[in-house]
Amino acid sequence: MTGGVGDSRSTLTPLRPGELSPGTNVLVAGPGLTGKRDVLLELLGAAPDPETVLVTTKHQPDVLREQFHTRHGKEWGLTFVDCISRQRSMAATRDTDEVTHVSGPGDLTGIGIAASGHLYEWYRADERIRGSLGIHSLSTLLMYADLRRVYQFMHVVSGRVNGADCIGVYTLDTVASNPEPAERFTQLCDAVVETRQGENGPELRVRGGDFGPRSWTEW
Template sequence: MSDGTETPLDPGGLPTGESVLIAGPAMTGKRRLLFDLVGASRDRAAILISTKSDAERFREGFLSERKSDDWAVRSIDCVARSRSMRQVRDTAEIKHVSSAGDLTGVGIAASGFMREFYHADRAARIGLHSLSTMLMYADLRRVYQFVHVLTGRIDSSGFAGAFTLDTTTRNSESLDVLTQVFDALVEVRDEENGPELRVRGGDFGPRAWTEF
């Protein structure tokens, strides 16, 4: 799917307080769907948690179709400190953790940014890409607890959240367990004519498989 292509999702239809899991094979457009959902923040406020690329690159991808001057973006970088030979410093807009396995550090940073937006009366949306990387560093129980706490904070703040998970035949248990935490599931699959999606548990997209 190329940039600028419309998807069958209605990102604005994701209710405040709810979180959605976007699950499917690798390289099927899940990150773009996450950007669409987070990009529906009516107050143009976003918290981006990146476990696959550094914060700057992830932020640039999110803002590539949006006017950056209109957006307040806060980022949590799970990559740069482990990849860089130089000391990586935090800023007011970017917080770094040692790795995608530092679930406590991610939770603390996310809570701080959420408090910032909450007190500024800006309805932020949170996007995390990807839970699969976290599962490479931490066991399923810890990741489940982390997501349970974070989605609870999203609910109590009146924000909304989108998380991605790469699915394989080997991690079906992870999908089954983690799905229980979320209000809705966007399933993605790769077909001959391209990726398709369907939405379970929400009214912001098609319930039947639809190309995008």
């Protein structure tokens, strides 16, 4: 595996993001409140080039921007596809260079167009950019669209990430009574980071990759 820009930065989890290969898609799956957002933000820094597009369905861009730049530095290019501001009828929802707004988490077409547009721009740049794409979270998309539609959406997104030699990272809340979403999305990804709450805090393990521990590890 080849290392990315994030190699030189210290990590907050037991993961080794720099060992992710370009073109890799990773699912981060586990119950709520088990550190999935931290894992997402860390792995997005595995991109070969310091550019990231983050689809946010839970938090305002300002919140995630601060967390991301604290981890990776403000020199890292970060743009958002914001799925919540217009749905909440917030005042400032005009698109900017840093934020593209869609009508809501159920607008899979709008999300796909916005995210794919950034990948296309990277691919067509004079010096091709191989950045990262994150979605936080697939669980919110599933509240507005059925599993079949979200699976088809993710089939397209993960394929474009792979074809552009980027890194894709997607979070999913899991529940023991309904394992099907995790099983389906796992089929589209090269690796899965599973999270859970241990006795002393969050734990994780990696399936399908060599960029982290394969047994449950505290962090």
